[in-house]
Amino acid sequence: MDWLFFGEVSVAGLATGGLYALIALGFVIIYKATRVINFAIGEIMMFAAYLFLSFAGGMQLPPLIALPLAVLGGTILGGVVEKVMIRPMLGESPISVVMVTIGLASILVGMAEIIWTADPQLLPDFLPREPVFLGQLYLAPKIAYGFLIAAAVLLLYLLYFRFSRGGVALRATASDQAAAYSMGINVRRVFNLAWVFGSLAASLAGILVAATGGLSPQSGVIGLSVLVIVIVGGLDSILGALIAGLFVGWLETVAGAFFGGEYRMLATFAVLAIILVFRPYGLFGTHEIERL
């Protein structure tokens, strides 16, 4: 076995895993606060990436302006979706709510194909191009800088949840909705806030992922890998999302490099199956006790 190659692949995988962790964080925020599984998160990413393509490629805006604009667009999309589609479903069975997000995913894919055509496209370069070396290990610059940005944003999120008023409200609602409500927290706004923050993380991650891997209306299938991550890490655990994100990113890349592309999905879903059998609530998730 070539250890240098293995090291390079591993580092690239871990860096990709950082991006996954960011997406998974967006997913977990929404789940923790609103108990909604968002199957459309991959499609929100894809949509934000296309917005970036339009702003930076079509309208020739500099990337530093296009990036916040595109992230803002994806964030607004999340907020509007919550208001229009998710809120009326409050109190319905989880299956129905999940199906709403699946329907949303289908709508977004179709719209992206209508607006931006079905052809795969490349995002304009906006990350530095010098190769990055960690010791002897070569790392593609896009992946490396994507990881750095993702890590910085993750840190900001964690600080926000720990210290800000909005973050405390989010955590309070997640731990006990009724208590939060009676303490004067505007739970509806928190729900909206959760979708906004979740979509923000997803949008940013979507642009970074598209910058390395290209973009097509089908890019949203990355949402499936993210589902695996959040199940492995535990649906309501931010720490779990981070660790499982790194792990699944690493596993996918290594399996893809050593066995071939068709084994990527297989490896992740094999991990998923094992976790579901032995620890259904994930590595760090809360084991919910059901009462009648």
Place this chain on the structure above:
Amino acid sequence: MRIGDAKQTYVADEALWTSSTQQIWFGLLLLALLVFPFIANSYLLYLACLVGIAVISATGLNILTGFTGLISLGQAGFMGVGGYTVAWLSLHTAVPFPLALLAAGLLTAAVGVIVGLPSLRVKGLYLAIATLAASVFLHFIFSEWTSVTGGMAGLSLRPAQLLGFSFHNDFRMYFMIMPLAVIMLLAARNVFRTRVGRAFIAIRDRDISAEVLGIPLLKYKLLSFGLSSFYAGVAGGLFAYFFRVVTPESFPLAMSIFYLAAIIVGGMGSILGGVLGAVFMTLVPEGLKLLTAAVTPFYPQAPVFMSPLLGVVFGVLIVGFLLFEPNGLAEIWRRIRRFFHLWPFRT
């Protein structure tokens, strides 16, 4: 106007037909289905076959998701198992089609039971994702187990055979698909008049309560998976006979979502709903095609937008029905019937 709905026994309440009028209508429907292929053109015949297959598969998913409350994203994978079984049998043996379909159904049921095993420990969304994992595994097997499945190129089938009679066109396929669809629908309807069906419904409504009532959860959940997969397997087998080719791409994830959408639009937990949903969702793309054809002379770009528009329409239908008519087309149908039953009074 119909007055009173007095039933004195449980059997009467659960009867398939409550009045002879219903029996007459059902007889007329069967007659119409019998006459249909002789007057329909080839396009309508083709659609009718597609609808028949979709109805069987949607009913299978409805048993699992609508009646037992176990959400599954693996329907396409199950249909694939059935399709490949039939294809393999058709290539390597000379079994008549009823046996091949039975084998497809049984094998798929076995696969379904295995996939259902986690359902005792996990439920709801976790289960949905477990079935998603199963469909990823199945897809992998379809594309990689080349010696049996033919890999990405897939398998081509000979026409279905029965006692030297060959089902090689849509007209003959209709007489294979439609009777099967009717029989399987009646069977499904009857399941829910029995102990087993009531156990399914109890599990859907509240599984812990069901267990307290003495329903062994694992047994009935696996039974539901098996029954549902049997339907999916038969539908997949018919699919294979109908198109006479199966590839891994014949059974994409989008197909699973299509069937979920069909039972949502039609009405979960209602056999009629599964039928209406399957018919409606199969005809929506055709309606869009007609619309596109009508618009093309004025706007030549229209065909390009056909397939993405279809995705949007599917999504809007799913979301719209969930938001505004959660009980689906079956509820609309019931409302129309009630209007006529109670006329001239308002419902």
